[in-house]
Amino acid sequence: MQELVRHVDWVGHVDWNIRDFHSYDTHRGATYNAYLVRDTETALVDTVKAPFADTLLRNVAEKIELSKVDYVVCNHAELDHAGSLPAVMQALPNATLLCNAKCRETLSAYFDISGWSVKVVSPDESISLGNRTLSFLNTPMVHWPESMFTYIPEEKLLFSMDAFGQHLATSVRFDDQWALPHLLQEAKTYYANIVTPYGKQVQKTLEAAAGLPISIIAPSHGLIWRKHLPEILAAYQAWSSGKYARKALILYDTMWESTGQMAEAILRGAVEENNGVDVQLLHVRKTTLTRVATEMLDAAAVALGSPTLNMMMMPQMAAVLNYIRGLKFSSKSAFAFGSCGWAHAGVEHLAHSIEELQWTRIHEPIKVKYRPSEAVRETCHSAGRLLAQTAAKPVAG
Numbered sequence: 001m002q003e004l005v006r007h008v009d010w011v012g013h014v015d016w017n018i019r020d021f022h023s024y025d026t027h028r029g030a031t032y033n034a035y036l037v038r039d040t041e042t043a044l045v046d047t048v049k050a051p052f053a054d055t056l057l058r059n060v061a062e063k064i065e066l067s068k069v070d071y072v073v074c075n076h077a078e079l080d081h082a083g084s085l086p087a088v089m090q091a092l093p094n095a096t097l098l099c100n101a102k103c104r105e106t107l108s109a110y111f112d113i114s115g116w117s118v119k120v121v122s123p124d125e126s127i128s129l130g131n132r133t134l135s136f137l138n139t140p141m142v143h144w145p146e147s148m149f150t151y152i153p154e155e156k157l158l159f160s161m162d163a164f165g166q167h168l169a170t171s172v173r174f175d176d177q178w179a180l181p182h183l184l185q186e187a188k189t190y191y192a193n194i195v196t197p198y199g200k201q202v203q204k205t206l207e208a209a210a211g212l213p214i215s216i217i218a219p220s221h222g223l224i225w226r227k228h229l230p231e232i233l234a235a236y237q238a239w240s241s242g243k244y245a246r247k248a249l250i251l252y253d254t255m256w257e258s259t260g261q262m263a264e265a266i267l268r269g270a271v272e273e274n275n276g277v278d279v280q281l282l283h284v285r286k287t288t289l290t291r292v293a294t295e296m297l298d299a300a301a302v303a304l305g306s307p308t309l310n311m312m313m314m315p316q317m318a319a320v321l322n323y324i325r326g327l328k329f330s331s332k333s334a335f336a337f338g339s340c341g342w343a344h345a346g347v348e349h350l351a352h353s354i355e356e357l358q359w360t361r362i363h364e365p366i367k368v369k370y371r372p373s374e375a376v377r378e379t380c381h382s383a384g385r386l387l388a389q390t391a392a393k394p395v396a397g
């Protein structure tokens with residue numbers, strides 16, 4: 001356990017072995033952060049996933065008798081945080097659950113809360129613990145409708161729930177104890193895969209939080225920000241406002257390497273443009289949806305390639321499109337390419353998907369039967385140059 005400030009301790013669980021968090025590839029594990037604030041009265045802020053209730057309660061019991069916990073704050077009803085609430089409320093006989101009205105409604109859909117002491121809190125009230133105060137900020141859709149932040153003004157300490165989190169299992173708890181570039185990359189992966197659809201709400205939340213003096217941001221996943229607050233706040237500002245890097249992404253699947261050869265020709269053209277654009281090539285069956293979304297977050301221009309399989313695009317490319325459609329990546333520039341034996345269905349479905357996403361088409365779909373000829377490879381090469389030229393222009397979503 002680690003102390004954030006005097007008598008505010010991390011009491012959560014480190015999940016070293018989780019590798020799949022509802023399809024998010026958690027290759028570095030995860031944590032479910034919970035915090036114990038001890039004052040004249042004691043509050044447990046957030047809980048953990050159901051299987052780890054015992055760890056949480058053991059951590060709390062090392063600091064205070066369980067019967068002396070007065071409040072449990074539920075900032076977010078998703079079950080990675082609220083799943084252990086039935087066990088926690090049973091083990092803390094004198095605790096009142098603090099949550100907003102929407103959260104109470106959600107929790108009552110998951111659990112029988114009739115035996116719990118529940119106090120609904122709103123942003124215009126606060127709970128005094130003695131020398132310190134809990135205040136609340138509703139942050140709807142960051143990440144669920146009931147989400148809220150809890151803030152302790154006396155410590156300038158913000159419990160930010162999922163926001164600013166990372167899926168990362170570590171033996172340390174603070175941002176200055178880990179390499180910042182890697183930490184920001186994990187925060188970006190988290191943002192891309194969890195938060196992207198809610199950019200507008202993130203902007204509103206950042207505006208509201210800007211009025212608060214903050215020294216520590218304690219999210220419910222990953223490391224706690226106490227040193228690099230400017231960096232993570234600037235990153236959230238950029239990600240949520242749809243700012244792009246000078247970056248082009250080529251995503252493809254291939255059956256007998258024809259679409260693969262087209263992807264390579266596009267790559268060569270984009271790299272030869274040599275204009276400082278970061279060009280990434282991803283075979284969608286040799287990477288993860290999580291990586292695709294992370295690279296997509298700040299890519300300005302995208303090429304999508306697939307052959308035809310059973311009059312459809314390849315299944316993993318369909319999964320990619322399904323995923324990025326849900327994540328609502330907006331305002332990309334794109335084109336489609338692909339090979340087939342006798343029907344151009346795969347590439348046509350891709351072209352249609354680009355229209356559905358309301359991305360800007362920068363090139364006609366590039367289609368070929370069986371193997372790309374030299375002329376087709378040249379077309380792909382030129383399209384690659386165009387991709388890099390497009391990505392070099394500063395564009396905002």
Ligand code: FEO
Nearest residue numbers: 076078080143162
């Ligand atoms: Fe970590 Fe939206 O739950």
